Amino acid sequence: MIKRLTIYGVGLIGGSLARALKAAGAVGEIVGYGRSLAPLQKALELGVIDRYETDIARALEGCEVVLLGVPVGAMEQVLRELQPHLAVDTIITDVGSTKGSVVEAAVKVFGELPPRFIPGHPIAGTEQSGVEASFAELYQRRRVILTPNEQSDPQALEQVRWMWQQAGAEVIDMPVAHHDEVLAATSHLPHMLAFTLVDTLARLEDHDDIFRFAAGGFRDFTRIASSNPQMWHDICLNNREALLKMIQRFSDELATLSAAIERGDGEALLKTFTRAKAARDSYCENNG
Amino acid sequence: MIKRLTIYGVGLIGGSLARALKAAGAVGEIVGYGRSLAPLQKALELGVIDRYETDIARALEGCEVVLLGVPVGAMEQVLRELQPHLAVDTIITDVGSTKGSVVEAAVKVFGELPPRFIPGHPIAGTEQSGVEASFAELYQRRRVILTPNEQSDPQALEQVRWMWQQAGAEVIDMPVAHHDEVLAATSHLPHMLAFTLVDTLARLEDHDDIFRFAAGGFRDFTRIASSNPQMWHDICLNNREALLKMIQRFSDELATLSAAIERGDGEALLKTFTRAKAARDSYCENNG
Numbered sequence: 001m002i003k004r005l006t007i008y009g010v011g012l013i014g015g016s017l018a019r020a021l022k023a024a025g026a027v028g029e030i031v032g033y034g035r036s037l038a039p040l041q042k043a044l045e046l047g048v049i050d051r052y053e054t055d056i057a058r059a060l061e062g063c064e065v066v067l068l069g070v071p072v073g074a075m076e077q078v079l080r081e082l083q084p085h086l087a088v089d090t091i092i093t094d095v096g097s098t099k100g101s102v103v104e105a106a107v108k109v110f111g112e113l114p115p116r117f118i119p120g121h122p123i124a125g126t127e128q129s130g131v132e133a134s135f136a137e138l139y140q141r142r143r144v145i146l147t148p149n150e151q152s153d154p155q156a157l158e159q160v161r162w163m164w165q166q167a168g169a170e171v172i173d174m175p176v177a178h179h180d181e182v183l184a185a186t187s188h189l190p191h192m193l194a195f196t197l198v199d200t201l202a203r204l205e206d207h208d209d210i211f212r213f214a215a216g217g218f219r220d221f222t223r224i225a226s227s228n229p230q231m232w233h234d235i236c237l238n239n240r241e242a243l244l245k246m247i248q249r250f251s252d253e254l255a256t257l258s259a260a261i262e263r264g265d266g267e268a269l270l271k272t273f274t275r276a277k278a279a280r281d282s283y284c285e286n287n288g
Numbered sequence: 289m290i291k292r293l294t295i296y297g298v299g300l301i302g303g304s305l306a307r308a309l310k311a312a313g314a315v316g317e318i319v320g321y322g323r324s325l326a327p328l329q330k331a332l333e334l335g336v337i338d339r340y341e342t343d344i345a346r347a348l349e350g351c352e353v354v355l356l357g358v359p360v361g362a363m364e365q366v367l368r369e370l371q372p373h374l375a376v377d378t379i380i381t382d383v384g385s386t387k388g389s390v391v392e393a394a395v396k397v398f399g400e401l402p403p404r405f406i407p408g409h410p411i412a413g414t415e416q417s418g419v420e421a422s423f424a425e426l427y428q429r430r431r432v433i434l435t436p437n438e439q440s441d442p443q444a445l446e447q448v449r450w451m452w453q454q455a456g457a458e459v460i461d462m463p464v465a466h467h468d469e470v471l472a473a474t475s476h477l478p479h480m481l482a483f484t485l486v487d488t489l490a491r492l493e494d495h496d497d498i499f500r501f502a503a504g505g506f507r508d509f510t511r512i513a514s515s516n517p518q519m520w521h522d523i524c525l526n527n528r529e530a531l532l533k534m535i536q537r538f539s540d541e542l543a544t545l546s547a548a549i550e551r552g553d554g555e556a557l558l559k560t561f562t563r564a565k566a567a568r569d570s571y572c573e574n575n576g
Binding site for chain 1: 505525538
């Protein structure tokens with residue numbers, strides 16, 4: 001049981017965790033805090049939080065765990081705001097999509113990653129955002145990655161792990177750099193491709209006709225291009241190295257495919273498509 | 289009413305049309321024909337066709353419309369097989385995903401696009417294939433593009449239009465070259481990106497871990513990478529010019545995005561993502 005959980009930034013991610021923990025009876029009181037009042041009022045109305053505070057000191061008072069549900073680009077500033085008011089035994093965790101940059105921000109503010117700051121990342125979400133879109137089942141059978149280091153407080157780590165498990169998630173520990181590489185490949189690169197595809201088509205002269213004749217596959221393929229632009233702006237700038245490496249690998253493979261099409265190399269095309277189909281089908285078999 | 293419809297190649301596309309026309313009472317008899325026996329027997333068992341023939345002359349006997357449900361790469365050979373047995377009043381149509389190459393094949397075989405050959409392309413399908421995957425509702429509220437030319441027989445054109453309308457589709461006429469450009473942008477390019485993405489990840493050293501942490505968005509984004517490799521091989525080789533142009537445009541935009549990430553140009557990123565999100569959201573609003 002977490003006696004008091006403070007959520008800094010009550011959106012889709014923080015709101016869904018709050019709902020799940022309440023449903024599981026895993027939390028005493030949930031306190032909301034954030035830069036703008038409207039989402040906090042909405043969260044209170046929806047029963048997602050029990051109260052909200054507009055003063056950071058009051059928001060952190062007696063809080064056992066503070067969850068940072070803020071964009072990764074805001075992390076350093078948020079940590080600076082928290083620092084003077086943090087009790088020595090408060091556990092900090094976050095939900096940022098990049099972890100190297102969060103650790104960097106912590107080092108800038110605290111001189112190190114505080115032992116009771118356990119960076120985290122739930123691999124879940126929708127293309128929606130905001131507390132209105134939150135729901136208690138978001139983390140059911142989803143994975144949450146934690147990136148503790150050797151100085152991390154074991155009790156803090158277990159508390160954060162337990163919290164996500166109560167929300168229905170499977171929790172996995174991973175080194176920071178590996179997290180950022182894996183996510184660059186499986187999430188950040190696909191988002192770049194979806195944004196770029198939609199933007200490429202939108203800039204064609206006959207874009208009305210183009211979109212008119214897009215079939216069902218196109219809707220699925222481009223769903224993630226409806227994601228929050230500000231959040232993806234932050235992710236790009238905070239996982240630059242790993243993301244640029246993945247874009248380069250993808251571009252090289254696309255150039256190879258393009259060359260095969262150009263020279264009419266049917267064998268190479270068939271080989272690539274067959275290999276990709278096998279990998280995708282096997283991914284689906286292994287992931288229900 | 290079409291008294292007798294012959295379907296050459298009874299798979300997902302031909303099978304679904306057969307089911308829809310039967311459900312609408314729009315067809316007398318449906319005759320199946322194809323290179324291998326197994327799908328024809330399956331189609332007969334499932335009640336998708338009324339009978340099948342193993343001799344092309346018998347398959348075309350008394351047939352009012354012949355639908356070519358074969359991969360675009362097989363079109364020329366199939367037309368050569370048909371030619372000696374076609375009655376002068378038989379209407380031909382096809383369902384190929386590329387239209388320029390189909391017209392070329394017809395010109396090679398007949399010396400021109402026969403006036404009663406109306407090239408067509410239903411913008412519908414799933415990543416499945418085969419008659420087992422066929423269903424009568426596949427074309428409901430979907431679009432079918434026909435690419436007649438100035439020599440096309442108006443009565444044949446109206447018959448093919450009527451047939452697809454009976455299956456629930458909206459039928460649109462379009463010049464061949466425009467069809468191939470629009471489809472390169474909305475279907476062929478996205479498939480190339482999905483195949484290439486999955487293949488890129490499958491070739492990474494830690495691909496097991498990579499796929500393990502792929503989230504829900506990844507499943508949607510890569511669904512089309514489970515499509516039939518042979519069919520996509522054919523499409524690539526038969527819409528080379530338009531597809532290569534689209535891949536180039538996409539690659540240029542991806543390089544621009546990558547450069548913006550590299551130089552940390554948040555403004556450019558935000559602008560691109562915002563424009564893409566607006567285009568995608570508006571596409572969804574306009575397409576239910």
